[in-house]
Amino acid sequence: MNPSDPEVLAAEKKRGGGPVRRFRLTAAEARVDLGGRTLRTWAYGDDLPGKEVRVTAGDILDLTLANHLPVDTTLHSHGIRLRCDMDGVPDLTQAGIKPGAEFAYRFAVQHPGTYWLHSHSGMQLDRGLYAPLIVEDPKEPLTYDKEWVVVLDDWVDGVDGSTPDSVLTQLHHGKRPPMDMGTGGMSGHGGSAGHHAMARGPARAGSSGPSRVLRGSHSDLLSSMGGNVDFPYYLVNGRLPQAPTVFRAKPGDRIRLRIINAGADTAFRVALGGHEMTITHTDGYPVQPTTTDALLLGMAERYDVLVTAQDGVFPLVALAEGKKARALAVLRTAKSGALPEPSVQPDELQGRLVPARRLVPGDAVAYSDRKPDRQIRLRLTGNMKDFNWSFDHRPYSVEQRHPIRQDERVRLTIINATNMWHPIHLHGHTFAMTGLDAAGARKDTAIVLPHRKLVFDFYADNPGLWMLHCHNQYHSESGMMTTLGYHR
Structure with a gap:
């Protein structure tokens, strides 16, 4: 079956159709402020992450992506069970969106949960081309006072001349990866065999940056190296640990955290100092409530947790597993109190950690x-x-x-x-x-x-x-x- 065959359209029709919710994203070159460090990258607007897209289960999402980049791009709605020709895979489900063109992604959103949007073209995901996609439940069974969307990332683009493409070339010892993209292109869409190479884009003029190959790394949790890339920065909601985002609440507030790992090469071990977490969902789907001190998120995984806010100032630490580095955000419920140091290490990081295989699905x-x-x-x-x-x-x-x-x-x-x-x-x-x-x-x-x-x-x-x-x-x-x- 091809991406737009009658069977695909029939499955989409069964999902029903509610109100149409329209959004527009523009992929373009941008300058982003990581908190005292401004860098040039590709992003959806001037925000990092891109502005949140929020709909309700049952809605029709109509999302237009305008491509102002110098190369082709696409958009993938990660985790969404959607019609195939809206999945955003170049040469497989659609042709790449050419520079100066745009494409309307339109599909029924059936299941509530925490999802995200990202480019599926070449190494573009490891720039700034990602954003949260939150699908609310019209019959939400959870009760909470506030919601905190937390997006984790590893960052290299624009730092001392580095780009994700140049790092990929370093990992291949100075050569482009010898990936066979085939010759036939995409069924019914006229896809071109070389799309992924085109979508990566050239390295920034002048330099490919210092070596970013990770060496001497190990994680007991992952039974291997933490990853392949030694990133200079790790971010929570686009900010460095030296200038973290601060989420404000009141003591006793029940907070729902929606945590998304948008990194390209990093698993994060996450804990909120002074708090235990109750896992309620993973990858958008409910689980039997499970109490833990820490979480382990591989790239693209999501966890929803509930916490009851204590009184004070608390670090939300995302340890770059096996890489001896971290990202940081802050929960503040007190009017006074200094921000945690960037090197803060809450005890919860070494506490209980429930792996995904031990979670029990909701009934x-x-x-x-x-x-x-x-x-x-x-x-x-x-x-x-x-x-x-x-x-x-x-x-x-x-x-x-x-x-x-x-x-x-x-x-x-x-x-x-x-x-x-x-x-x-x-x-x-x-x-x-x-x-x-x-x-x-x-x-x-x-x-x-x-x-x-x-x-x-x-x-x-x-x-x-x-x-x-x-x-x-x-x-x-x-x-x-x-x-x-x-x-x-």
């Missing part, structure tokens, strides 16, 4: 014990020396397909045969993490540790062509992407 979203109709096994392959990340030793090609059929329950087993951890993301669906006893929490992105496996089930109820890829941007752009395709 309304739990999978039945139905057996899978189809099983697919894939291996993650590659190594740090050659930086040749792929599925089954096959770099990404737009022609590659792993067949599935409408209404199947599919079990996907991903075996990590590498020495690195990988956050794996499936487009257009949510899956249930599967253990020995029962189907677990519903997610769209999950970490698989080195020499371990990730097993999950999903229902093939959204026809089209859907990417499965590592959400380490440097791994995916080196070839660790593939496609699941619905067949009649």
Whole structure:
């Protein structure tokens, strides 16, 4: 099935149609202030992150992206179960949006939750092209006084001449990644085979910056190196630890935090000093309330938590796992009191941490014990020396397909045969993490540790062509992407 085939349109029609909510984003060169450090990058307007897009489940989202960049771009609504031709994957579900052109993304938004928007073209995600997408629940079961959207990021663009593209080239020892983009382009859309190279854009004139290759890193939580890139900065809501954002509340307020990891190469361990957190959702879907001191978020994962605000000034610390660095924001409920130091280390970072595989899905979203109709096994392959990340030793090609059929329950087993951890993301669906006893929490992105496996089930109820890829941007752009395709 192609991205706009009748089956795709029929599935979209079943999602219904409520009020149309219109938004407009402009991707353009911008100067952003990280809190005393102003840098040139690409962003959605002058804000970092981009301005929040907020709708209600049942709405029709009509979002126009205007491209004022010097290269092609697209927009992906991460985690949303949407019609395939609105998924924003260049050469697969749409042609890239040319410089000076615009594209209207229009689709029904069925499920509430915490999601986000980002470019899906080349290395653009690791610039400033991302924004929160919040889908409110018209029958919200949670009670809280305030809401705090927290976006985490690792940052390199524009620092001492560095760009994400130049860093990718460093990881490939001075060469462009040898990814096979195929020759046929995208079915029915006239896609061009070289889109990802074009969408990356050239490195800034004059310098490729200092070496950003991470060395000597290790994380016990991730059983491997923390990542591949030594970022100069780590941000919460676009701010450096030396000039953090401050969220104000009253003692006793019940606060819902919606935490999004928009980083390209960094897992964050997150804790709020002086508080315990109650996990209520992961990747937009409810779980049985679970108390924890800290969270671990791989790239593109989201967690919703509730906290009861204490009296004082408290650090929200996002430790760059395995990288000896951190991002910082502040919760203030007292009128006086100094801000925490950038190096603050709350005890909660070393406290309880509940991994996603141990979370129990909410009753309304739990999978039945139905057996899978189809099983697919894939291996993650590659190594740090050659930086040749792929599925089954096959770099990404737009022609590659792993067949599935409408209404199947599919079990996907991903075996990590590498020495690195990988956050794996499936487009257009949510899956249930599967253990020995029962189907677990519903997610769209999950970490698989080195020499371990990730097993999950999903229902093939959204026809089209859907990417499965590592959400380490440097791994995916080196070839660790593939496609699941619905067949009649």
